[in-house]
Amino acid sequence: MAGSASATAAQVAPKTAAHKPASRTPAPQTNFAPWKDPAKSPIVRFENVTKRFGDFVAIKNCTLDIYEREFFALLGPSGCGKSTLLRMLAGFEKPTDGRIFVGGKDITDLAPYERTDVNMMFQSYALFPHMTVERNIGFGLRQDGMAKGDIEARVAEAMALLELEKFAHRKPHQLSGGQQQRVALARAIAKKPRIMLLDEPLGALDKRLRQQAQFELMRIQETTGTTFIIVTHDQEEAMTVASRIAVMNHGELVHIATPGDIYEFPGSRYVAQFIGDVNVFEGKVTAIHDGTVDIEWPSGQGQFAATAIDGLSPGQQVWLAMRPEKLRISLAKPTTTCNTIPGKVIDVGYLGSISHYHVRVASGQTVTALRANSAQTVEQNIKWDDDVWLEWPHDVGMILTK
Ligand code: ATP
Numbered sequence: 001m002a003g004s005a006s007a008t009a010a011q012v013a014p015k016t017a018a019h020k021p022a023s024r025t026p027a028p029q030t031n032f033a034p035w036k037d038p039a040k041s042p043i044v045r046f047e048n049v050t051k052r053f054g055d056f057v058a059i060k061n062c063t064l065d066i067y068e069r070e071f072f073a074l075l076g077p078s079g080c081g082k083s084t085l086l087r088m089l090a091g092f093e094k095p096t097d098g099r100i101f102v103g104g105k106d107i108t109d110l111a112p113y114e115r116t117d118v119n120m121m122f123q124s125y126a127l128f129p130h131m132t133v134e135r136n137i138g139f140g141l142r143q144d145g146m147a148k149g150d151i152e153a154r155v156a157e158a159m160a161l162l163e164l165e166k167f168a169h170r171k172p173h174q175l176s177g178g179q180q181q182r183v184a185l186a187r188a189i190a191k192k193p194r195i196m197l198l199d200e201p202l203g204a205l206d207k208r209l210r211q212q213a214q215f216e217l218m219r220i221q222e223t224t225g226t227t228f229i230i231v232t233h234d235q236e237e238a239m240t241v242a243s244r245i246a247v248m249n250h251g252e253l254v255h256i257a258t259p260g261d262i263y264e265f266p267g268s269r270y271v272a273q274f275i276g277d278v279n280v281f282e283g284k285v286t287a288i289h290d291g292t293v294d295i296e297w298p299s300g301q302g303q304f305a306a307t308a309i310d311g312l313s314p315g316q317q318v319w320l321a322m323r324p325e326k327l328r329i330s331l332a333k334p335t336t337t338c339n340t341i342p343g344k345v346i347d348v349g350y351l352g353s354i355s356h357y358h359v360r361v362a363s364g365q366t367v368t369a370l371r372a373n374s375a376q377t378v379e380q381n382i383k384w385d386d387d388v389w390l391e392w393p394h395d396v397g398m399i400l401t402k
Helices: 082-090 133-143 148-161 177-190 207-224 235-241 259-264 269-274
Strands: 044-053 056-066 071-075 097-102 118-121 195-199 227-232 244-249 252-257 279-289 292-296 303-307 317-322 328-330 340-350 354-361 366-372 387-391 398-400
Touching: 044 082, 056 082, 056 097, 056 252, 071 082, 071 207, 071 235, 082 097, 082 118, 082 195, 082 227, 118 177, 133 148, 133 177, 148 177, 148 207, 177 195, 177 207, 207 227, 207 235, 227 235, 235 259, 244 259, 244 269, 252 259, 252 269, 269 279, 269 317, 269 398, 279 303, 292 317, 303 398, 328 366, 340 366, 354 387
Parallel strands: 071 227, 071 244, 118 195, 195 227
Antiparallel strands: 044 056, 044 097, 244 252, 279 292, 279 317, 292 303, 317 398, 328 387, 340 354, 340 387, 354 366
């Protein structure tokens, strides 16, 4: 599966900009969606940007608008061009074609140091080993020739924001990976850029620290009001932190939407499989009526019904994508006949609050279903090798045509 979509659906519960995780502080920006407001101008615009390295096209004709205060994620598999796009914005690579604008100004030909609105935090952190934490954080400000008192105030502010005060006099080798990452972030934040670029900023952290750091990043982004653009190959991370996500493949932006919309309406199998767990059933359209489409599963396992999308015609090959948490799994045969399939449990994963079932159906396909381990369902304990039924309402599957 593309991107191995390893996260459980519970971990990547659909969100929109108006529906952020509860632990996010301060309160989420409820109606934050500047990309829907025609009166808003983007803070960053890539206009028909192409980047070639010799004969290799790393970025293909990319057009992208990012708005002030967004937490924008570039997501995609290794080598898809995420870092190249970010590096072009920072000025470390020059587009072969196209223009880049920041705040309406064409910055394509500016050197990195001339792009004062933009600051980049590197994956390697690039800390100076001989400098203390506070000297590291103040480095860029000293380079800019800022007055000593102002530097001290900025450094103190950045250290407080990242809770680094007690490490002020340590050198990088006396810090953990997570602490070093916070110093690198503090150094970038201290310059108060309008746009912060983060290339896999949490790559060196273990899963627990990484999740903690994601919430820290969100807090800092909201506290400072900075526009964050993050590169990540981790779909859970993008779903957690971002107001919008651009999913990339082979140098192209294949889908740009909020985490919730990408999860619910991915638009293609590539995106559906890249974001969260999904079951994909291939079939052919047999009829379309009253906003519903009937689909025949090729293995003769029956008909499915789903909410129709525009442009379908009888005989067309389509895919029905179904999130595991939308499937109902039961030992008893459902009373309805449409959207039900029998199968055998071949694997059960107990994850505490939920269980994960892998069910082999007659076509040979393995279908994943999730079930909450609530009190009501405990009496119906589904086990390995049980014959079960899978069932879903017609309006929860997504019809995909590519
Ligand atoms: P990763 O997640 O592995 O960092 P990525 O999506 O950020 O990958 P990029 O670093 O943007 O990918 O690279 C995109 C493509 O461009 C890759 O195939 C890479 O090999 C190629 N590439 C990047 N920089 C250069 C370069 N300086 N010369 C030649 N090819 C390059």
